[in-house]
Amino acid sequence: MKKRVTLTFPRRAVQMPVTYRLAKDFNVATNIIRAQVAPNQVGKLVVELLGDIDEMDAAIEWMRSQDITVSLASREILIDEESCVDCGLCTGVCPTQALILDPDTYQLKFTRSRCVVCEQCIPACPVQAISTNF
Amino acid sequence: MLRTVAEINEKIQQQKAVVLTVEELKARVQEVGVTQTTQEVDVITTGTFEPMESTGAIFNLGHTDPPIKIRQCWLEGVPAYAGLGAVDLYLGATVMAEYGGLGDAEESRLNTVLPERGGGHVIEDLIAGKPVQLRALGQVTDCYPRPSFETTITRDTINQFYLFNPRNLYQNFIVGVNGGDRTLYTYLGPLYPRLGNAVYSNPGAISPLFNDPQLEIIGIGTKIFLGGGIGYITWEGTQHFPLQKRLPNETPIGPAATLAVIGDAKQMTPQWVRGCYFKNYGASIMLGVGVPLPVLNEQVVAHAAIQDQDIVAPVVDFSIPRRVRPTFGLVSYAHLKSGQIKIDGQMVRTAPLASIRLSRQVALELKQWISLGQFTLTEPVAPIPGDRTFLPQDRWGSQRASE
Ligand code: SF4
Ligand code: SF4
Numbered sequence: 001m002k003k004r005v006t007l008t009f010p011r012r013a014v015q016m017p018v019t020y021r022l023a024k025d026f027n028v029a030t031n032i033i034r035a036q037v038a039p040n041q042v043g044k045l046v047v048e049l050l051g052d053i054d055e056m057d058a059a060i061e062w063m064r065s066q067d068i069t070v071s072l073a074s075r076e077i078l079i080d081e082e083s084c085v086d087c088g089l090c091t092g093v094c095p096t097q098a099l100i101l102d103p104d105t106y107q108l109k110f111t112r113s114r115c116v117v118c119e120q121c122i123p124a125c126p127v128q129a130i131s132t133n134f
Numbered sequence: 135m136l137r138t139v140a141e142i143n144e145k146i147q148q149q150k151a152v153v154l155t156v157e158e159l160k161a162r163v164q165e166v167g168v169t170q171t172t173q174e175v176d177v178i179t180t181g182t183f184e185p186m187e188s189t190g191a192i193f194n195l196g197h198t199d200p201p202i203k204i205r206q207c208w209l210e211g212v213p214a215y216a217g218l219g220a221v222d223l224y225l226g227a228t229v230m231a232e233y234g235g236l237g238d239a240e241e242s243r244l245n246t247v248l249p250e251r252g253g254g255h256v257i258e259d260l261i262a263g264k265p266v267q268l269r270a271l272g273q274v275t276d277c278y279p280r281p282s283f284e285t286t287i288t289r290d291t292i293n294q295f296y297l298f299n300p301r302n303l304y305q306n307f308i309v310g311v312n313g314g315d316r317t318l319y320t321y322l323g324p325l326y327p328r329l330g331n332a333v334y335s336n337p338g339a340i341s342p343l344f345n346d347p348q349l350e351i352i353g354i355g356t357k358i359f360l361g362g363g364i365g366y367i368t369w370e371g372t373q374h375f376p377l378q379k380r381l382p383n384e385t386p387i388g389p390a391a392t393l394a395v396i397g398d399a400k401q402m403t404p405q406w407v408r409g410c411y412f413k414n415y416g417a418s419i420m421l422g423v424g425v426p427l428p429v430l431n432e433q434v435v436a437h438a439a440i441q442d443q444d445i446v447a448p449v450v451d452f453s454i455p456r457r458v459r460p461t462f463g464l465v466s467y468a469h470l471k472s473g474q475i476k477i478d479g480q481m482v483r484t485a486p487l488a489s490i491r492l493s494r495q496v497a498l499e500l501k502q503w504i505s506l507g508q509f510t511l512t513e514p515v516a517p518i519p520g521d522r523t524f525l526p527q528d529r530w531g532s533q534r535a536s537e
Contacts, residue, residue, distance in 0.1 A: 085183065085408060085420060085489045089323045092331040092485025100473075106490035124323050126185065126410035126420070126487075128250065 002050055004033070005060070008069040009043040016066065019047075026059035027051055033116050046075060046117060075117050076133045079110050083129035090121040090130060136431050142176045143510045151176040153504045155497040156340050156427075156438055163439040171439075172432045177504055177511065180342040180438075181359065181424035181496025184335060184488035185410060187228050187321070188301035188372060189419050191257045191399055194293040195221040195268075203278035206271040209256045209287075216270070220278060224298075227254040227409075227419035252417020255409030257297075260289050261361070262404040295399045297361060297407075301371035303423055305343035305391040306378075306447060309334045309465060309484070311477065314453030319414030322487055325452055329480055332449065335487040338442045338467035340494065342425035343391055345438040347384040349376070351427055353514025358395065359424030359500045362406035364509070365397025367518075375524040384437070385445045387464055391518065395423070406496070422492060424500040428511050443468035449477060457526060 007018070022028040028051035037043035049056050060070050077098075086108050088101045098114035099121055101107065122130045145151040152175050154162060159178045162171045195204075203220040207213065211231040215224040230252040259266055270283045289295055311332045312318050312325035319325075322333040338344070346352055356367040371392030378390035399407075406422035427434060447470070449462040462477045469475050470484050503509035 086491040087184075087420075087489045088486045089333065090485075092333060092483050093324060093326065101486075101490075106486075106494075120324075123413040126323065126412055126418070127408060128411065 001053055001056070002048055003056060003072070004046070004048050006071040006075060007043075007045040007047060007063065008071070009037070009045070010067045011042060012067075018045075018063065018068070021062075022049070022059050026055045026062070028056055028059045034118065076112070077110070077115050077117060077119070077121070078131050078133055079108070080129045080131070083127050084108055084125075085127055085129075087126065089126060090124050093120045093124045095120065136172060137176065137429060139428050139430070139511050139513045142428050145176055146504055146510050147507055149505065149507045151504060153177045153179060153501045155494070155501050156180045156345055157494065157497070159435070159438055160339065160441060163435060168432055168435050168439065172429060172435045175429050175435070177501075178345070178427040178429060178434070178438050179424060179497045179500040179504065180340060180345050180427065181422065181493050181498075181500060182303065182337050182341050182488060183406070183420060183422045183492035183496055184337065185321070185418045186299065186302045186421045186423075187418050189257075189297060189299040189421060190224055190226040190253065191260070191295065192222065192224050192298050193260075193295040193399075194219075195223065195287070196291075196293055197221055198280060198283055200280045201278045202270060202272035202280035202283050203275060204270045204283075205273045208269045209266050210251070210259075212251070212253050212256050214253075225253045225256060227252065227257060228417055229253040230417050250411040250413075250417070252409065252411065254417050254419030255411075257399070257419060258404050258407050258409040260287075260295065261399055261402045261407050263289060289400055296396060297365070297399050297402070298368075298394075298396050299421075300394050301373060301392045302395050302421065303343055303371070303393045303425070304336065304389055305341075305347070306386050306445070307334070307336045307389050309447050309449045309470065309475075310452050311449055311462065311482065312453050313451040313460075318452050319412065320452055321412055321415050321418070322452075323412055323485075327453075329477055329482045332470075332475060332477070332482045332484045333487050334447060334467070334470045334484060336447065336467075337486065337488040337490050337493040338471065339440050339445055340490070340497065341488075342423070343393075344385055344440060344445055346425075346427060346434075347380070347386070347437060347440075348520060349391055349518045351430065351434055351514075352425060353517045355512055355515035356425065357509070357512040358397075358426070359422070359496060359503070359509075360395055360397035361399070361402035361421055361423075362499075363398055363401025363403075365395050365423075366512075367393050367514075368396045369394040370518050370522065373524060374519070374522050376518075376520045377523055381444075381446070383440060383444055385440060387446055388448045393518065420489075422496045424496040426500060426504060426509070426511055441468070442466065442471055449475070 310322040378386040
C-alpha cells in the first residue's frame with residue numbers, strides 16, 4: 001500500500017541514508033515528492049512510502065526511534081472556491097495537471113491525487129485563493 | 135435597416151425582446167444562418183471578466199468642520215490622488231501601499247500586514263460595504279484651516295462614488311511567453327523560462343469588442359453592464375489603436391480598440407469587482423463588463439458570429455524588455471483554448487487570464503436584465519474614432535531625426 005508522510009529530520013539525522021535503510025531493512029520504497037534538506041540544518045521531506053503495511057509501520061517506528069518526526073498528515077493544497085474566479089492562471093504553471101479548467105464549463109478542477117504539493121500554483125493565483133493547510 | 139434601437143426598447147419594456155448571449159447567437163447562426171437569426175433576435179449580450187489595470191474610483195468625501203483641502207491622502211495605507219477639488223479623490227487600481235506613503239511606523243506596519251494589497255482591493259472593499267480607514271493631510275488656507283484628518287469611511291458615508299476607467303475592454307490582446315532562462319513575473323502572472331507556459335488574457339470570440347470589430351454599433355453613450363451595476367461608454371480608451379492590422383473578417387491581429395467607461399460604484403457588487411495582485415508585478419483589479427449589441431441588421435449578426443478559430447493574437451516574448459518585443463507569430467484563440475500551442479516546434483501549455491466562466495456569466499446576467507425589462511439600450515451620441523495611431527514616447531527630436 002501507499003502512504004504519504006512528511007519527515008522532519010533533526011540536524012544530525014540529515015546525513016543518514018534514510019531511503020536506503022528503508023529499502024534495505026524494511027523493503028519500503030520511497031518516492032520523494034518534495035525535499036528541503038541542507039547539511040547541518042533541520043530537513044523536511046515529503047515522501048510517498050510504498051510497501052507492505054506491517055513493514056511500513058515498522059519503518060515508521062524505526063524512523064521515530066532515530067528522532068525523525070513522522071507526520072502522517074502531509075501538507076495539502078487548499079483552494080478557496082469562494083475566492084477563486086476561475087481565471088485559469090494556475091493551470092498553466094501546474095506541472096502535473098492537478099489543476100485544469102473543465103473544457104466545457106471553464107471551471108477550475110483540482111484533482112488532489114495528482115498534486116505533488118510543489119506549491120508553484122500558490123504565487124500564480126492573482127486573488128490568493130490557493131494556500132496550504134500548514 | 136431592420137430594427138431601430140427605439141423599437142427594440144419598446145419590446146424590452148413589454149418583456150418581449152428576444153435576447154441571446156453571444157455564444158447562443160454563434161450557435162444559432164451555425165444552425166440556421168445569418169438571415170434567419172437576424173429575423174429572430176433583437177439583442178445580443180457579450181461580456182468579459184478580466185484584469186483591467188486602467189481602472190479607478192472617483193469619490194467625494196463631504197466637507198469636514200473646520201474644512202480641509204486635502205493634498206495627500208491614504209486609504210488603508212494606499213495613496214489616493216488629491217489634486218482635484220478640496221475633498222475629491224481618485225483612487226487608482228494599481229497603486230500600492232509600498233509606494234508614495236509617509237514611510238512612518240504605521241505605514242510600515244500596514245505594509246507588513248498587507249503586502250499584496252493595492253487600490254483595487256480598497257475599491258473592492260468599499261463596494262462590498264466594508265469600512266475603510268482614511269488619513270488625509272491638508273494645505274492650510276483661509277478657506278480650509280484644517281491640517282489633517284483621520285476617519286473611517288464606507289460607501290454609505292461618502293457622496294459620489296463611481297468608477298471612471300480610462301482604459302477597459304481591450305479589443306484583443308497578446309499572448310505572453312518567456313524565451314529567456316529565468317522566470318519572469320509579469321502582468322500576465324509568472325512566465326516560466328524556455329517557453330515553460332503561455333498566457334493569453336482575452337476571452338476570445340465571446341469578448342465584447344471582437345463582436346463589433348469596427349465599433350459600428352457601440353459608441354459614446356452606450357449603456358453597459360459595469361461591475362454588476364449600470365455604466366456607460368464615455369470616450370475612446372487610452373492607447374486606443376483602431377488602425378491595428380486586421381484580418382479579412384475585420385478583427386484585429388493584436389491589441390486594438392479600447393474604451394473609457396464610467397459607472398456608479400454604489401450599485402456595483404464585489405462579485406464583479408475584484409482586487410487582485412500579481413506576484414512581483416503589483417496590484418490590479420478584475421472587472422466584469424458586459425456590452426449589449428442591438429440587432430439592427432444582418433451585418434451585426436454576421437460580425438457577432440465570429441468563432442475562436444477565426445481570430446488570432448500575437449505570441450510575444452517577454453524576455454526582451456523593450457517596447458517592441460520579438461514575436462513568435464500569430465496563433466488562433468481556438469488553439470489557445472485547446473490548452474497547448476506549438477512554438478518553434480515545441481508544445482507549450484496555455485492558460486487564460488480572463489475568466490471565461492465569469493465572462494459567460496456577465497453575458498447571461500445582462501441577458502436576464504434585458505429579458506426582464508430592467509435594462510434598455512441606448513443609441514450612441516457620438517462614434518468612437520476609427521483613425522487613431524499609437525504614438526511611442528521618444529526623446530524630443532528623435533522622431534524628427536529619424537524622419
Ligand atoms: S502544488 Fe504543484 S502539483 Fe499541486 S496543484 Fe499546485 S502546482 Fe499543481
Ligand atoms: S489562479 Fe486562483 S483564481 Fe485563477 S483559477 Fe487558479 S485558483 Fe482560481
